[in-house]
Amino acid sequence: MDKKVYNLTNPQKNIWNIEKYYSGTSINNVGGSVYFKCPMDISVLQQAVANVIANVDIFKLNFKIEGENIIQFFTDSQEQYIPEIIELNSLSQLYPIEEQMCQTPFAFESNNLFNCKIFKFSDNTAATVLIIHHIISDSWTVGLFCKQIVQEYLNLTNSTNPIQYKYSYSDFIEKEQAYLSSPACENDKKYWDTVYETVPEAATIPGSIKKISSKISSIADRQSYNISRDVIEQISIFCKDNRISIYNFLVSIFSIYIGRVSNLDDFVIGTPILNRLNFADKQTSGMFVSTIPLRISIPNNSSFIDFSKTIAQNCMSMLRHQKYPYQNILEDIRKVDSTVPNLYNIVLSYQITDTQNKDIDCETHWIFNGNSADDLQIHVTDYNNTGSLNILYDYKTSKYSKKDISDIHARICHIIEQILANNNILLNDIDIVTEKEKHQLLYEFNDTASDYPRDKTIIELFEEQVNKVPDNIAVVFEGKSLTYKELNEKANQLARYLIKNNIKNTFVAVYMHKSIFYIISILGILKSNNIILPLSSEYPQSRITYMIENSKSPMIITEHSLLHNITSSVGKLDIEDFNFLDIDFQIVLPKGASSELAYIIYTSGTTGKPKAVSISNRALVNHVFGIQSRFENTINNNDRCLSIANISFDACMQEIFIPLLCGASLYLLDDSSIYNPKSISEYIIQNNLTFAFIPPTILETIAEHLSVSQAVSLNKLLVGVQSIYNITLNKFLLLNSNMKIHNGYGPTEATICCISTMYNEINDIERFVIPIGQPMANCKAYILSKDENIQPLNTPR
DSSP states (O other): OOSOEEOOOHHHHHHHHHHHHTTTSSTTEEEEEEEEOSOOOHHHHHHHHHHHHHHOGGGGEEEEEETTEEEEEEOOOOOOOOOEEEEESOGGGHHHHHHHHHTSOOOTTSSOSEEEEEEEETTSOEEEEEEEETTSOOHHHHHHHHHHHHHHHHHHHHTOOOOOOOOOHHHHHHHHHHHHTSHHHHHHHHHHHHHTSSOOOOOOOOOSOOOBOSSOOOBEEEEEEEEOHHHHHHHHHHHHHHTOOHHHHHHHHHHHHHHHHHTOSEEEEEEEEOOOOSHHHHTOOSOOOEEEEEEEEOOTTOBHHHHHHHHHHHHHHHHTTTTSOHHHHHHHHHHHOTTOOOSOSEEEEEEEOOOOBTTBOEEEEEEOOSBOSSSEEEEEEESSOOSSEEEEEEEETTTOOHHHHHHHHHHHHHHHHHHHHOTTOBGGGOOOSOHHHHHIIIIITTOOOOOOOTTOOHHHHHHHHHHHSTTSEEEEETTEEEEHHHHHHHHHHHHHHHHHTTOOSSEEEEESOSSHHHHHHHHHHHHTTOEEEEEOTTSOHHHHHHHHHHHTOSEEEEOGGGGGGOOSOSEEEEGGGOOTTSSOTTSOOOOOOTTSEEEEEEEOOSSSSOEEEEEEHHHHHHHHHHHHHHTTTOOOTTOEEEEOSOTTSTHHHHHHHHHHTTTOEEEEOOGGGTTOHHHHHHHHHHTTOOEEEOOHHHHHHHHHHHTTSSOOOOOEEEEESSOOBHHHHHHHHTTOTTOEEEEEEOOGGGTSOSEEEEEOSOOOSSBOBOOOOEEOTTOOOOOBOTTOOBOOTTOOO
């Protein structure tokens, strides 16, 4: 090849990387149109467009791929490009056509990486549409093209001197090569090395679509909004008074929102820069634009004014070093940590370009190509000198819905309103949730009032089942079982023993392995108007002593094998030696109140010492009936329910009392097997169990073990505690066509779980995290920031 060839510029390299990653798409198409509102001589317009294309050298740029390398060169073809003329009735007919043009990919090694057409309308007005590949153009170039065809048209109609096309993209290519080996480049590198000495977490604005796929899609949509001239005038006054630009103001606004919804105070947003540093560059067509990774740090207790001034200073500093390519910044970071992905997921651009001409009434329009390389690209524009601003949101449809974008924009406007109303507002006082959303979050989503027997105790409801199904099996352990009647009688006798020994209205510790004796013990404690304090057999001696002394428990119920671990002087009852017949049956059992405590759980705490959490009868009853409601009131005396949770874990309380308050049978697995997924699976199959809580750490393995069985009776499943993926729960749904799965979450203080969702249908999206859902019956939930501000929907905590 005897033509002079060039390597790609750094801006072009970025485009080429995107081209390779999203090959076969229109992601790199840049489109713009100029609509002439006055009657036009269509043949003269055609010649004007042809003249611009003939004289601007980027239209002659071609590319050749040679193995891993790609080169570019200018063709010397003398054949003139004549744009096609298409006749339409009205401008409205043009919109779908130009959109289709912009969403049609180019053959990369073809002679023309652009497509230009002229449209003539029935009223003799016209439009010119240019679709051009990003590797030879940017939006500034499209705006320049629009200005040039207007000027060429005027020159042809007025017979004035033609435009002097003095500037070539080749000049920029050569200047950039010189820069990369210059002291200025080395100085810029040092600056960016300092900025990214530490690398913040990549921020994103959460979306409502929770798809995780191995194939990353670039498919996107666009929504456009306008900020009125009146609001822009108010913003301009604010910016003038505080000596910042509108761009700095908007970066600050979006940064506050991004930081709040991503729960980050140190992150990066990408911001495209013109990268045209002088008059000659601004008169040159081609791909100049690059993106700088703008690092945002949101301080505590700062005012918006101070924050925006800091943003302005940081932007100015970064712009001084804008020539250093983003790809180089990323490569430098990856030399230290190769795992660092892209620094940003959100791009914010600000483009104010006046393409108006006093001699021809026209306006420009930018065309969307239907793709985005980033989660969200936000373009703030005014191309026609309107004095207002358009905000265009280009968003990946795999992450965001139209409503998501509408909500984001409404919140941005709400933030702007607050700042304009109170110039001295502190960042922590800025509310990112609109008043409409706030009402929805505080009241509509928390309208969870539901009837349940709020005035009945656990024991009253248990005894109702004793009367309904006295001969049904209540509890099973290691081949032994008790009916509801038998279990009730034994619990009554233990309660009478406690009353006889003046143990009442206090915490009674239960320190044993899970067994039928444990179930008798906790029921006996409740029947005597006492409070259950479960102590795991796995606890160290020091922890047991602390809990007994901290709770001031006067009595501990235990078993033979654990007696030696109790060093406290507390009263001890070895349940295995207890004679249930040797207690006066005439001792009257007290009637408890639903407001009284049912149990106390010690959590790990944040101070290093266990923290006591007390739960009332009423709260536990509400939880049981809430779970029953979630399962559409299908838990009944035909169910066989598994219990594998450690007794010190609050989930054990729901494992026990859901079946006992619904007349079902409770099946206890011995402590030695609860960590063995195979043993658990075999126990479920052998006993035809229908209901279980399975911890997330063994869900996958148990599903695999159960799948080998020809018939699985399990049809109700409780899951929760941590993130669980759909593909795991899909395996359980395949086990039984009647399977219902309840995913719950909540702190111990909120009675086991207070937020939940049902997952009852297989979702074949490749992989996503099951949401924790909505507040359960008679519960309220609020999503707060670390500063305790209300957060929007779909926001991580």
